[in-house]
Amino acid sequence: MLNYKIKIKAFYGFVLNISVIQIMNYISKNNIKGNGPIHLPTKKKIYTILRSPHVHKKSREQFKLYIHQRFFFVYNVKYNVLKKIYIPSCVKLEITKIC
Template identity: 45%
Template sequence: MPANYQIRIKLKSYFVPRIEDACKLILEAARATNAKTMGPVPLPTKKRIYCVLKSPHKHKDAREHFEIRTHQRLIDIIQPTAETVDSLMQIEFPAGVDVKVKV
């Protein structure tokens, strides 16, 4: 593979323990094949706040606020080998973790 070849993996999840477990799985697979890794780098947490009326017909001042936090991590794998790519493809990630891979 070319010398400047790099894999960038971006993970998103609502639950911190699951995203940390997924990061550990990726790092173990990459380090087992002697690939250089950078990360996991924690990216800013996105907070979405929803305002909902408690009663749909009256008491317009009574409201509840709900929020969803999306945690993100970034992992770079520098100079991966074919074995590294194969081991990454066979990883089963925890439920609730969104994985995006860029080459």
């Protein structure tokens, strides 16, 4: 029985919120102690691309990519129990052990 930190990331905020609700339901259904969700700041990446391949250097286009993040702490649970959490494929789940 160890303590774990669960960090989830997604490009779409509404998909991440649905995943958070699924994790909360899973934690409460299995009587696992935990804290969360803790909202982390949204990261924003901006990519600038030239519109034309040869000329018109001043003509550019920008794309924004937002990364939404949430955080959970889970206490006194086995790692195998956490591996059974189902989330959509567009959400990244990171499980790390804490002391």
